[in-house]
Amino acid sequence: MRFATYKRTASAGRNKFDLASIRAIPLRAVAIDLGFGLTAGGTGRCRLPGHDDRNPSFSIRSATNRFTCYACGENGDVIDLVMKMRDISFVDACEWLTDRHLGGASVRPEMGRRPAGRAAAAKRASSVSAKAEHAVAPDHEAFEWLLLDSKLSSSGYDYLASRGFSAETIAHFRVGQIGDRGKAMRKAVARFGLERLRRCGLVCDGKFGDRFVFPAGYLLFPFIIDGNVAYLQARRPDSGTQWRWLCPNSLLPPVFNRSALTDGTATISICEGVTDVVSAHELGMPAIGLVGANARLEDATLDLLRGRNVAIFGDRDAAGSRFARHLVDRLAEIGVTAIPKRLPPGADDLNDHLRRVRGLLV
Numbered sequence: 064m065r066f067a068t069y070k071r072t073a074s075a076g077r078n079k080f081d082l083a084s085i086r087a088i089p090l091r092a093v094a095i096d097l098g099f100g101l102t103a104g105g106t107g108r109c110r111l112p113g114h115d116d117r118n119p120s121f122s123i124r125s126a127t128n129r130f131t132c133y134a135c136g137e138n139g140d141v142i143d144l145v146m147k148m149r150d151i152s153f154v155d156a157c158e159w160l161t162d163r164h165l166g167g168a169s170v171r172p173e174m175g176r177r178p179a180g181r182a183a184a185a186k187r188a189s190s191v192s193a194k195a196e197h198a199v200a201p202d203h204e205a206f207e208w209l210l211l212d213s214k215l216s217s218s219g220y221d222y223l224a225s226r227g228f229s230a231e232t233i234a235h236f237r238v239g240q241i242g243d244r245g246k247a248m249r250k251a252v253a254r255f256g257l258e259r260l261r262r263c264g265l266v267c268d269g270k271f272g273d274r275f276v277f278p279a280g281y282l283l284f285p286f287i288i289d290g291n292v293a294y295l296q297a298r299r300p301d302s303g304t305q306w307r308w309l310c311p312n313s314l315l316p317p318v319f320n321r322s323a324l325t326d327g328t329a330t331i332s333i334c335e336g337v338t339d340v341v342s343a344h345e346l347g348m349p350a351i352g353l354v355g356a357n358a359r360l361e362d363a364t365l366d367l368l369r370g371r372n373v374a375i376f377g378d379r380d381a382a383g384s385r386f387a388r389h390l391v392d393r394l395a396e397i398g399v400t401a402i403p404k405r406l407p408p409g410a411d412d413l414n415d416h417l418r419r420v421r422g423l424l425v
C-alpha cells in the first residue's frame with residue numbers, strides 16, 4: 064500500500080513519555096498553538112470540534128492547568144485538549160505535545176536534554192510560537208500549485224452563491240475547492256515530497272499516519288501577499304458547524320485580502336474573518352480581514368492604513384466588540400482614526416446583511 068511508506072515510526076507505549084512534564088506544559092500555550100484566541104485572563108471562544116461558540120465560553124484555570132468550556136461542558140488537561148482538537152489517541156497526543164512543546168526530548172534525545180519539570184516545561188513552552196514559525200513556513204509555490212489544481216465544483220459554486228457571492232466576486236478572490244483528499248495528497252507528494260509539504264503545514268500527523276490538512280470538498284480561500292499565495296484557509300462547503308474552517312498546520316494567518324490596500328482607496332473596512340471580507344467586497348466596500356487568533360496587524364499592514372478612513376465591522380457579540388475596541392486602540396497609536404460600524408438590525412455579521420440585501424434570507 065502506497066501510504067505505508069509515509070507512516071512515521073510506530074507509537075510506543077505510555078512509559079515512553081514524561082507525563083509529569085507533559086501535564087505541566089502551560090495549557091494557555093497549547094491552546095494558542097491549537098488556534099484558540101485567548102484574553103490575558105485565559106478566556107476565549109471555544110474551538111472544540113462540534114462547538115460553534117459565538118460567545119467566549121472557554122476558560123483556563125492556571126492553578127490547576129486545566130480547561131473548561133461552560134457551553135459545551137468539555138474539560139480536561141493539556142493531553143485531553145490535544146486529543147479532542149486533533150482527533151488523535153492519548154499516545155499520539157503525548158507525542159505531539161512532546162514534539163512541539165518539550166523540544167522533542169523523549170522522542171529525539173539528541174535534540175536536547177529532558178526538561179527537569181514544570182519550570183523547564185514552561186520555559187520551553189514560552190518559545191513555542193517562535194519555534195513553530197521556524198519549523199513551518201509558507202510555501203508560495205506549493206500553495207499556488209494546490210490552488211490551481213483545486214478547481215471550484217458546481218456544488219461549491221452553488222454554496223457560495225447561496226451566501227450571496229457573485230461569479231465576479233468568486234473569481235476575484237480565486238476561490239478553489241479540494242477534490243478527492245487522497246488524490247490531492249498523492250499528487251502533492253509526487254510533486255513536492257512529503258517533507259516539504261510538512262514544512263508548509265499542508266501535511267500533519269493524523270490518526271492513521273500523515274494527513275493532508277484539507278478534506279475533500281472544502282473550499283480554498285487564498286491569502287495573497289505581494290502577488291504570492293502566502294496562506295490558504297479552507298471552509299466546509301455547506302452549513303454544517305463541525306470543522307467549519309481548517310488551515311495549514313502551525314501556520315499563523317496573515318491579513319486576508321491585503322491587496323485591497325495597494326490601490327488608493329480612501330476608505331477601507333476591517334472585518335472579522337474571510338467571509339465578511341468577501342461580503343464587504345460584494346457590497347462594494349474594499350476590506351481586509353483578520354482571522355482567528357491572529358487579531359493582530361503586522362507593521363507592513365499598519366503602514367498601508369495610514370492616511371485612510373478605517374471602518375471596523377466586528378460580529379454582533381462580545382468578541383466582536385473586543386475586536387473593534389482593540390483595533391481602534393491599535394490604530395490610534397499610529398494616528399489613524401477607526402470607526403466601529405454597527406451592523407443593520409437583524410444582521411449578526413456582514414454576510415447576514417449581504418444575504419438580506421440579496422433576498423437570500425427572510
Ligand SMILES: [Zn+2]
Nearest residue numbers: 109114132135
Ligand atoms: Zn465548547
